[in-house]
Amino acid sequence: MADFYHTQRAMRQMRQQAMQRGVVAILDVGSSKTACLVLRFDGIGRLSEDNSIGSLAGQSGFRVIGAATTRSRGVQFGEITAMQETERAIRTAVQAAQKMADIRVDHVIACFSGANPRSYGLDAQIELEGQVVTEHEVARVLASCDVPDYGAGREVLHAQPVNFALDNRSGLSDPRGQLGQDLSVDMHMLTVDAVAVQNLVHCVKRCDLELAGIASSSYASGISALVEDEQELGAACVDLGGGSTGVSIFMKKHMIFADCVRMGGDHVTADISMGLAIPTANAERIKTFYGGVHATGMDDREMIEIGGDTGDYEHDRRRVSRAELIGIMRPRVEEILEEVRARLDAAGFEHLPSQQIVLTGGGSQIPGLDGLASRILGQQVRLGRPLRVHGLPQAATGPGFASAVGLSLFAAHPQDEWWDFEIPVDRYPARSFKRAVKWFRDNW
Amino acid sequence: MQSVNPVSRDPAPSRLRYRMQRWMLTPGIRLGLRVGMPLALVVAAAGSYLADADRRGALVQQAVDLRESLEQRPEFLVGVMAIDGASADLSDAIRAAVPLDFPISSFDLDLESIRSAIAVLDPVKSVSVRIRPGGVLQVDVAERQPVVVWRTRDGIRILDESGARIYQIEDRKSRPDLPLIAGDGAQFAVAEALELFAAAAPLKERLRGLVRIGERRWDVVLTRDQRILLPPDDPVRALERVIALSEAQDMLERDVAVVDMRLAERPTLRMTPDAVQNWWRIRDIKESGQ
Structure with missing residues (x-):
């Protein structure tokens, strides 16, 4: 338990250093693309003299000065499977972004989508030592959460206190300074496979970069794709990525659930490739140009050259109607959305007061997806694009960049997590005291 | 395992190129390359050129020649x-x-x-x-304009109105137009002397000069060795009194040796010994006549 506490704390310190230097890179390692944004932090600046443009929901403290995207390699289902390839992809993206920013970046905040995220709700209640809730008391109540046995080989990625209750008053976001007797906390903890995190850390290290933070991409895309009232009232964000589909549920501006479906746009492409017997590159191309989920009469007549590079004229000149293409794509998209529905049901999404669902990610650009999704997920479905941040190039404003933009917001204003509070002394393992004693004995 | 030699071109930079680029984006290195390296090159070139003493000498000589040619234009x-x-x-x-x-x-x-x-x-x-x-x-x-002649034991000098020496002359007669002063410290009171000369204009014919006494007061010396002893304070007024007396009673025409005006309330006359003898004789005649 203490291990991840210390590693996360070290990353927070690294983030502080990056803030002092004023430049940090955002790295979204996805299955289909690797995106890198370079942010410059130069304080909260007003955009206009007469104050007519406000602080843009607090993200105007930074500016995107470099952006680059490259095709991901060696990443499947949002997890790194070939380290060398992924390292090269990261290098490509970081180099191009640095070149655009014309500045060297040393700190990077990364996110990834896969690695079987699993949410846990923790709670704890303590009796206050004094009357006033202090930082120490908050740390104590956070430390007294009994952590479930999340299994070996798993690592805690997020541990965010989402709700504090003081005596019989609940729904406190920050109880510090208030008076009471009993303090209780609800905490949301997200664990992922440790191997995936270690692989990512290793890749980033190999690129001579320091990891200043790590986040789940479903969380990041939720931050950027959900508008403020949706985050407040409760909404689910579905990030249709390349290799995996992230699901996150927000409530009262906190993420309370995250999960991922190990299917995404790459599977649709693979289906097209298999069904039409064409190369993956061609399949990807006709998917993005002609793809859809609702066939109409017009689509029967629209013939698509699907190509091929066998040298056989007949084979390379094949044409399919757009309706056929849609017929291949639709079942897979339906499958993904049904899987998402299952995850939302498992999380108890139907009990939330608001049933808003926001689709984002590169896969949400399929024409007609909102109609299909509303049939499967519920009536309140909309397509979400990431928030507009300062200096973001036009090419990076699409829904595919939701998690990159969300990670930028996360980098600028990270939510308080467990490791932002000092761990109480009595929780320190006895080993470190022994080590200190030993050090004294050795040296004096 | 990926193939060792990928057929398609790899867009990724090699580790070396990546590091090189990051290195070149470091502000210190960039500044060093932009400023430091040209500076170092120039310094090295100049240093290697100037390392030879002959070249240095030639360079200095060239500079000197250039300067001289410019100055001699x-x-x-x-x-x-x-x-x-x-x-x-x-x-x-x-x-x-x-x-x-x-x-x-x-x-x-x-x-x-x-x-x-x-x-x-x-x-x-x-x-x-x-x-x-x-x-x-x-x-x-x-x-400097010569205003007075100052006679000392060392010689005769011409002074201007501030008492500064202008030049020396051999003979008083070479500048008869200038009034004469004498005595130690006379050069420090030339202005006062000039005032006295101006006041003594009625005595011009008889005036021989002024003598500074004790570096504090003046004596007016007239022909027939007559002297007017002036007080240190307000000598011009005293002199004017003497002149007025003289004009009224022809005092100075008589056989008077010294007119002592040093005490303003008690002016004193000293007669010549001959005059005294005469006076005594006249008094005796008068007494015997009685």
Whole structure:
């Protein structure tokens, strides 16, 4: 338990250093693309003299000065499977972004989508030592959460206190300074496979970069794709990525659930490739140009050259109607959305007061997806694009960049997590005291 | 495992190129390359060139030659010295005091030292030296005006109104137009002496000069060795009193040796011994006649 506490704390310190230097890179390692944004932090600046443009929901403290995207390699289902390839992809993206920013970046905040995220709700209640809730008391109540046995080989990625209750008053976001007797906390903890995190850390290290933070991409895309009232009232964000589909549920501006479906746009492409017997590159191309989920009469007549590079004229000149293409794509998209529905049901999404669902990610650009999704997920479905941040190039404003933009917001204003509070002394393992004693004995 | 030699071109930079690029984006390195390296090159080139003593000497010589050729240009040459406001004697004295062989470059002229060399000459009251366009060293001199002759044991000197010495003469008769003063410290009271001379205008025919006594007061010396002893304070008034008496009663025409005005409330006369004898004789005749 203490291990991840210390590693996360070290990353927070690294983030502080990056803030002092004023430049940090955002790295979204996805299955289909690797995106890198370079942010410059130069304080909260007003955009206009007469104050007519406000602080843009607090993200105007930074500016995107470099952006680059490259095709991901060696990443499947949002997890790194070939380290060398992924390292090269990261290098490509970081180099191009640095070149655009014309500045060297040393700190990077990364996110990834896969690695079987699993949410846990923790709670704890303590009796206050004094009357006033202090930082120490908050740390104590956070430390007294009994952590479930999340299994070996798993690592805690997020541990965010989402709700504090003081005596019989609940729904406190920050109880510090208030008076009471009993303090209780609800905490949301997200664990992922440790191997995936270690692989990512290793890749980033190999690129001579320091990891200043790590986040789940479903969380990041939720931050950027959900508008403020949706985050407040409760909404689910579905990030249709390349290799995996992230699901996150927000409530009262906190993420309370995250999960991922190990299917995404790459599977649709693979289906097209298999069904039409064409190369993956061609399949990807006709998917993005002609793809859809609702066939109409017009689509029967629209013939698509699907190509091929066998040298056989007949084979390379094949044409399919757009309706056929849609017929291949639709079942897979339906499958993904049904899987998402299952995850939302498992999380108890139907009990939330608001049933808003926001689709984002590169896969949400399929024409007609909102109609299909509303049939499967519920009536309140909309397509979400990431928030507009300062200096973001036009090419990076699409829904595919939701998690990159969300990670930028996360980098600028990270939510308080467990490791932002000092761990109480009595929780320190006895080993470190022994080590200190030993050090004294050795040296004096 | 990926194939060792991928067929398609790899867009990823190699580790070396990636590091190199990051290195080049580091601000310190960029500054070093932009400023430091050219600077180092220039310094190294200059240093290697100047390492040889002969080259250094040649360079210095070149600079000196250039400077000299510039200084010797006709625009900067001064051909003559023009002296304004000085008599012929003083002009000669100035030319002797400032020995310059013209033409000379204006860069070689030290105007301040020339000015001080001229200013120490006795007859010069003030002097300004400048180089006039056209290569003329212009010396404007204000000469001291001689007002009195001061006779001392060492010689006879001409003084101006401030008491400064102008020059020395052999004989009083060479400047008979100037009044004569004498005595130690007389040069410090020339202004007062001049006032006295002005007041003594009625006695002009008989006036021989003024003598400073004890460095504090004046004696007026007239012909026939008559003396008027003036007080240190307000001597002009005392003198005017004497002149008034003299005009009213012809006092000075009589056989008086000294008119002592040192005590204003008690002016005293001293008669010559002959006059005293005469006076005594006349008194005896009068008494015997009684």
